[in-house]
Amino acid sequence: EVQLLESGGGLIQPGGGSLRLSCAASGFTFSDYAMTWVRQAPGKGLEWVSTISASGGSTFYADSVQGRFTISRDNSKDTLYLQMSSLRAEDTAIYFCAKGGSGSYYRFDFWGQGTLVTVSS
Amino acid sequence: QSALTQPPSASGSPGQSVTISCTGTTSDYVSWYQQHPGKAPKLMIYEVTKRPSGVPDRFSGSKSGSTASLTVSGLQAEDEADYYCSSNAGSKNLVFGGGTKLTVL
Numbered sequence: 001e002v003q004l005l006e007s008g009g010g011l012i013q014p015g016g017g018s019l020r021l022s023c024a025a026s027g028f029t030f031s032d033y034a035m036t037w038v039r040q041a042p043g044k045g046l047e048w049v050s051t052i053s054a055s056g057g058s059t060f061y062a063d064s065v066q067g068r069f070t071i072s073r074d075n076s077k078d079t080l081y082l083q084m085s086s087l088r089a090e091d092t093a094i095y096f097c098a099k100g101g102s103g104s105y106y107r108f109d110f111w112g113q114g115t116l117v118t119v120s121s
Numbered sequence: 122q123s124a125l126t127q128p129p130s131a132s133g134s135p136g137q138s139v140t141i142s143c144t145g146t147t148s149d150y151v152s153w154y155q156q157h158p159g160k161a162p163k164l165m166i167y168e169v170t171k172r173p174s175g176v177p178d179r180f181s182g183s184k185s186g187s188t189a190s191l192t193v194s195g196l197q198a199e200d201e202a203d204y205y206c207s208s209n210a211g212s213k214n215l216v217f218g219g220g221t222k223l224t225v226l
Binding site: 047 | 160217220
């Protein structure tokens, strides 16, 4: 059974340091699939944040986080990461990690339950 | 990355069919996700018309021009949820629609 378990969310002040999210994967061969972070602000819709290729050699970012967030993965630990810095109030959201479909960057066939990041003073 | 346009709401009675539109994409990589309150999204349709295993065949996808559509036939109470379309937007970027709240009357 595919499982994705996010962690690392919490309350952080605007511009105050950084936060690293983790997503522990199980139930599939992690190193075979691209992985993605998607976020959802409270009461709002889904927003694509970042995608990383299966090998980790290619990364892609939404304009809204480019230069502030870094996606990475450790295939030896079956874990996906999102390093977030220079956080803003508008980064407040539930952050979901999602598994890419077979050979695809553009569909997400399993999602974690999400971790809440709150940026507030 | 411009968002795709969806109607904010749609509704239908049990047993009826409802179609939700998603305007702004000509891509072959359109997906649809269902999200119940407080839950993670679930993939319902990918590559415009394909259904993952386990998704009822009451759910179908199509595309005409720059508008993709999700049709739910034989509406059931459990279909009440938010639905989001997504599409690639340039090389390796992705965009979601604003979401449609489907109400089963």
